[in-house]
Amino acid sequence: MSNVPDTTTKIKLNGDGTDYDKTGIQWIVNPWDELALTRALQLKDAGAVEKVTVISVGGADIDPTIRKALAMGADDAIRVNTDPKEAYFVAAQLAEAIKNNMYDVILAGIDSADYNGSLVGGMLAEFLDIPSVSSVSELFIEGGKVKLHREIDGGSEILEVETPFVGIVQKGIAKEPVIASMRGIMMSRTKPIVVAEAVPAEAQTEFMGYELPKPKAACRMVDAENPKELVDLLYNEAKILS
């Protein structure tokens, strides 16, 4: 799971644009990862899965977010103790941390709300040399076999996959995230977060700086009684239709 700023956050940059301003930001479990975890917990409730572990790359500052995942119901957590610099680096760290203690099903959200990379899940599978399925909208485990739906252009496919594998999940994997109960929150305080040391790995990309989008021009309002004017504007001013 990824630690990301709350999705309503207004992004501000620091003085020279080399980073975004992190003061006052509420950190949350990446929404896709939260849904992936929800599905995992549903499968555990149904008896198809014995243990659910969350794993993340980051410093001690992300522990509160990991606790949120534990409060939802994950059994334990692993935190690889290093800055999550970029996708290749993060995937390499995750692979090292779990390769000697493999899981049958590894789930990752399709992308993270901060960098929108859509990379870590697939990279992790490649580092571990195991199959991956992307755009997974439903996941079932029946009789020890994994069946999943993945979205394709114009529809969906149903696949059977051998474990271990990485399922990269998107909309549909769970309808609503699990809301941590009071009991869950209390129990999360005693669940273990194992801190794994980082290993040397390449960061193949580097973030050089940020820019904010240019402010857009004000909305051109058209009278509700005169939609013809809108049609005119779209054809002749915006020239967006032919």
Added chain:
Amino acid sequence: MSILVYTENWDGKFKKLSFELISYANNLAKKMNTQVVALSIGDVAADELNKLGKYGATKVLTFNDDRLKSLINQPYASVIAQAAEKEGANVVLISHNFTGKALAPRVAVKLKAGTISAVIAQPESVEPFIVVKKVFTGKAFAKVCIKSAIKVLTLAQNSVDIVEDSKTPAIETFSAVIKDSEFKMKVVDVHKVTGKVLLSDAEVVVSGGRGMKGPENWKPIEELADLLGGATACSRPVSDEDWRPHEEHVGQTGKIIAPNLYFALGISGAIQHIAGVSSSKVIVAINTDKDAPVFESANYGIVGDVHKVLPKLIEAFKEAKSK
């Protein structure tokens, strides 16, 4: 040295996005003083492969294997990586669509390549290799430098123009090696709706929100989409209420789309919804609330009851089209 472009096919045919990829690669190839090589996997006829030459491809590698009828990530990624190695590619370009998201990260690790996904423009510089990409679901841009020798890029749909630069490509059968051990999954069923414009391909999208008040009110939205040759979409609450199929949900936790024209009808314009459509070239909003946040993101707007305005708008479009 080359730029390798993976050009996916749909039943043996390429789409607009395929030509966008070649155009982007061709533009970049000129800056890097190199050639564009396309890779096609599947059963694609020579005259279809030749189309890639129109946009600048000088070579097209074609590989077909019955085992690859459906997308299986491991062997597909292996074929792309093998082609990249054969052609000495220093840039590998893939679409940022379902297939691209599945394959690019695996290809990247096979090639030890830094990856920038969802690029919307040419690199700012090639030496060092720096590309600007959207982050925070469109709320900011990040300048990213790829430090590795080989670079993987995925290109967002409808973000670059198709530019003709006719070449006669050499069509070459590519002998990739794929092992049975790379097939650890199989497709057991397919559900496909044919004939409709795909949301990700549509140049016009007509989308409805809670302001539409119920699924029974969707006919005008479908009518407008049909009239303009587009697709229909919806906001999250509409999808959650099962008024519309989940595949139509656009937004932070739905699909990210970038049509030429997006109609937001009865949609208030929450940040998470706008995140899904902010790359649209033109946004039109219709809402009863003049203070709805959607008007901050829209280029054109009408304050009014969508149930009254939409039929009139459809009539106005019909009239304009008949001229």
